[in-house]
Amino acid sequence: MTRRLLRRFAWLMLGAAIGLATALLVVSLLAVVAPGLPREVVVLVTVLAGAGLGLVPGARELEVTAARTMLDADAELVVPRRPRWAHRRQTMAWVVLHQLAGVLVGVGLFAAVPAAGLVLVETVTGRAGTVVDVPAAPAARAALAAAAVVVGLAGLAACWPVGAVAARWAGRFLGPTASDRLELATSRAAREAEHTRLARELHDGIGHALTIVSVQAAAGRRVGGQDPAAAAAAFATIEDTARDALAELDELLAVLREDRPGAVAPVDLAGVVETHRRAGLVVDARLDLPAGLPPLLQRTVQRITAEALTNAHRHGTGPVRLVVSAGAGVLTVEVSNPRGGRTSRRGGGRGLAGVRERVALFGGTVEAGPEGEHWVLRATLPLPERSDRA
Incomplete structure (x- = not known):
């Protein structure tokens, strides 16, 4: 339990670090390039910049790894070999969610709690407003300090539920898309069809040969003492059938090993009929x-x-x-x-x-x-x- 909480806390702090670094960079650049922009515009540009991190090569790999190791996400997470726009859109949304969750929890822990401590120190020392600009009335200062402590503890307590929700949502943002599931289903169907084809080839070729061998072996055993010529014919049929079966099995194994392309054996219907005639x-x-x-x-x-x-x-x-x-x-x-x-x-x-x-x-x-x-x-x-x- 404690280790899981610490891993989720680490995931949130990772998001907070990325989000704060992005916000500081964007705000600094805007202050230089376009000072005086409305606050709403600055927030929008900051969010868009955070989402743009999802387009950086390797971002999805890092988020998938973090979700698996830090959040213990049970959902199926994928890193596609050829990302589509749907994958990039998912990654961008998840990166923004990661940063927002981390920043909110981080603010509660590392802004509200220190602020409460400073307010309490100023209240005790009597130096009101020297560090934190708060009302001078002792009751107001005490209420503000208490509220800051509550916010900080709430931020700490939020690590568990926020991490649990993130672990549950990871599959929606980092999981396979509909196209991925279709490709996976097609690939599985192709493998199953190949298995069916191999089973059919083995049954039709080797299975039929073993049937003839067993019939001829039984016939040879019955007549071995009374009719040596018939027994010899039965054993000859067994030899020919086993040789053909081994050759066919070798061709099939060669195809499986991809040593050479599979070649269609020449058709000999008369030979098939003659083999069964020799078998009685x-x-x-x-x-x-x-x-x-x-x-x-x-x-x-x-x-x-x-x-x-x-x-x-x-x-x-x-x-x-x-x-x-x-x-x-x-x-x-x-x-x-x-x-x-x-x-x-x-x-x-x-x-x-x-x-x-x-x-x-x-x-x-x-x-x-x-x-x-x-x-x-x-x-x-x-x-x-x-x-x-x-």
């Missing part, structure tokens, strides 16, 4: 992917296909029908398979959420759910104009 999934595929599609759109089609086949492998039963076709300005990816016992749980997974996010980037639509005895995933993506694909 029966796939009837009809692939009609138009030539000249943007690489990102091709990769999106590949990711959708991989997600759908992986879900069919995990949850479905029986053969899978895959159709990738283009027509009427849209590209359609449709995967259907007989429903398994756990099909009802497939609608809320992260994989389908990732598919919807990818398709939404292109303004497309996704339908996923049971249709009769089958589970169907149907993604529709708008095709770019031919001039854009050239």
Whole structure:
């Protein structure tokens, strides 16, 4: 409590020192340059000069530091890298408030209290008006001295509430502006979007690879003793899938380390289908992917296909029908398979959420759910104009 009071007192005295120095400088200059100005004009020029200190480079940094260390301000205070006029306006207002608060408290402490002491000394010694021009009547002098003491004590007592109010208001004057909050929100949204994208890439790439590896490992373990050739094929699939997954993971980590710009891997829909066939999934595929599609759109089609086949492998039963076709300005990816016992749980997974996010980037639509005895995933993506694909 005492330390906080002393810090707030120091903050007020800092404002008083700056305010008094500014006032003395302005009054002295005006007395030389334009003597005889009205008192109101002198006060106005002094206030404007005090506000102008807020435009001095480094003023906001000093005020923010003082508010944090001396006032223990809990609000979010910012020192923008590129100050706008709104920041400068805030700083000017806060500098004026700092000086006024300090001067008012300082006057109570260092003007009223000494004046009271001088009045008491003159009253006791009987030398009325030699130091301070006050009434000669003892009762009037005593009342004036008492009033000065009260003002001085009030100035001392005001250090706590004035400092508390200043600490509460610091966020309004030195906190982020609406533009700062918008930039912060945009930056956070961009980081969250990047995290979502990385999670989607890891799920679609590494997650699918691990699914195939686990399926093939289980198959190899079951047939290892009875069918060495089938076990060898399963282990070969595991090797190829793990190698591809490691390569994709290396590309993703390289992008995160900014060692090199991310390159879109070549699209191989037939390879994706063949990988799942080697893993034991029966796939009837009809692939009609138009030539000249943007690489990102091709990769999106590949990711959708991989997600759908992986879900069919995990949850479905029986053969899978895959159709990738283009027509009427849209590209359609449709995967259907007989429903398994756990099909009802497939609608809320992260994989389908990732598919919807990818398709939404292109303004497309996704339908996923049971249709009769089958589970169907149907993604529709708008095709770019031919001039854009050239």
